[in-house]
Amino acid sequence: MAKKITIRPSDNWRWYFDSKYDCLMLEIANDMVFRSRYPAKILTPDAFHSVSFSVDDATAYYLFYESCSQLNLTEPQKVELVLNAIVAANFIKPQMPKSWYFVQQPMLFTPSFGEVVEAQVQDTGQLVNLFVVEAGISASVCLITEPNVMMAGKHFNMADVVKVMNDRLASKHQRINITAGTHEDDDESVINLFYQVC
Secondary structure (H helix, E strand, C coil): CCCCCCCCCCCCCEEEEECCCCEEEEEEECCEEEECCCCHHHECHHHHCCEECCHHHHHHHHHHHHHHCCCCCCHHHHHHHHHHHHHHHHHECCCCECHHHECCCCCCCCCCCCCEEEEEECCCCCEEEEEEEECCCCEEEEEECCCEEEECCEEEECCCEEEEEHHHCEECCCCCCCCCCCCCCHHHHHHCCCEECC
């Protein structure tokens, strides 16, 4: 049985840029906001205008959330990844591919928007899950879905953006067992994602 979605999109939600925190915020309610993880320097000009959470954003939210069901993440981590994925899909500047982080695959694979894919880290051999937020013919913009990943001596966190040539990506052939995100206190934990505005 699928777990209920704790936070559901609303047409009252609003994107706005907060210069104090140097990032895009999502106002959920009058006293509650979500802080995205992307600074001004990597955002498009559209990110600096206050806009409502659109129908397309809501559609992406449900698509991304469904894809997250494959991942061994807690409910708060899923919501955080999904909201950052919407920011990345809508407001991140064009990226240069950084495919040297990953091993080339024997077969060319073309991912789909919102799909969870797999890549193998070049220097450690670690398999990491990536979340596709922009699917291209030859390269795709992805988010790291792991809390901590080391690649070429650089530390990556969950929801960090990386553009990857599609020949480094592989389809997920099996669903990941869901062992996290089933705790009864997840609803409260999700609420803790959002900053209380006094």
